[in-house]
Amino acid sequence: MNTTLLQLKLHRHIFMEQSELPEMPGSLVYVIAGNGVFLWGKRDGLEALIPVSECTIRGLYPVAPFVRLDGPRLPSDLVDYMVQIVRRARSESGLVGFECLFYLAYAAGDPQAWEVTMPSQIQTPVSVRPVLEELDSLAYAQVLMEVHSHPAMSAFYSGTDDRDEKGFRLYGVIGLPWSPDGDQAGQVEICMRISIFGSYWDIPPEWVLDLPDGLVAAGPQDDGNHHEEGDTHAKETAS
Ligand SMILES: [Zn+2]
Numbered sequence: 001m002n003t004t005l006l007q008l009k010l011h012r013h014i015f016m017e018q019s020e021l022p023e024m025p026g027s028l029v030y031v032i033a034g035n036g037v038f039l040w041g042k043r044d045g046l047e048a049l050i051p052v053s054e055c056t057i058r059g060l061y062p063v064a065p066f067v068r069l070d071g072p073r074l075p076s077d078l079v080d081y082m083v084q085i086v087r088r089a090r091s092e093s094g095l096v097g098f099e100c101l102f103y104l105a106y107a108a109g110d111p112q113a114w115e116v117t118m119p120s121q122i123q124t125p126v127s128v129r130p131v132l133e134e135l136d137s138l139a140y141a142q143v144l145m146e147v148h149s150h151p152a153m154s155a156f157y158s159g160t161d162d163r164d165e166k167g168f169r170l171y172g173v174i175g176l177p178w179s180p181d182g183d184q185a186g187q188v189e190i191c192m193r194i195s196i197f198g199s200y201w202d203i204p205p206e207w208v209l210d211l212p213d214g215l216v217a218a219g220p221q222d223d224g225n226h227h228e229e230g231d232t233h234a235k236e237t238a239s
Helices: 002-008 076-088 137-141 159-164 229-238
Strands: 012-015 028-033 036-043 046-054 066-069 101-106 114-117 121-124 127-130 145-151 168-176 188-196 199-203 215-217
Touching (some): 046 199, 076 101, 076 145, 076 168, 076 188, 076 215, 101 127, 101 137
Parallel strands (some): 012 028, 145 168, 188 215
Antiparallel strands (some): 028 036, 036 046, 046 066, 101 145, 121 127, 188 199
8 A cells, every 4th residue: 555655746846955856756846955945846957946835944955947948048039029910919999809728839849949830719808728639638748838818918927827737847928008088108027937736936037038029027926916908908998
């Protein structure tokens, strides 16, 4: 019985009793360190050590969290490609924008070559969802970064995003503030976080992508204030 339990154990646990991280004992590891509890995860193309809870634990060494891609960062031309599509995703009148969803993965598994795809998707001004029946689940498993847009809103993670973004990958939001008359009203911005199966860590987007001209990193996220996309959209379009 005990042997079976051990084989099924998903997470490993280590104490930082030495100054360097040891060899990874499993693909999901809780690290108890002098500066808190961290989650260490590794999958094809991506490895990260993210803070779960900050605290001081005397007698253990500290660790420094990180996000590590197998290859280079997402190049600015691919980021700009997404921004241009997001800008054009509007109703015929131009007054209403629709959310867009992008998947980014290594082409044929080669970490030197990023590729961007748009899955078949259902787009509204306040939501976007892939058409699950048409989703290639094998290809989706290789997706390292998922980016969606917020037309007429800033870049932030909504309650819906928190419910949807439970994989082990990077998740980004492109915010595209527009004024009610259809003009672009503000600076286009992007925020980025990593999720290890629903444990999140906000990171500077520049860690994993090159910002093209006209796109800036969003400011720090307001923890504990995860409003809904529809709420914000209604507020902004009503003003
Ligand atoms: Zn969202």
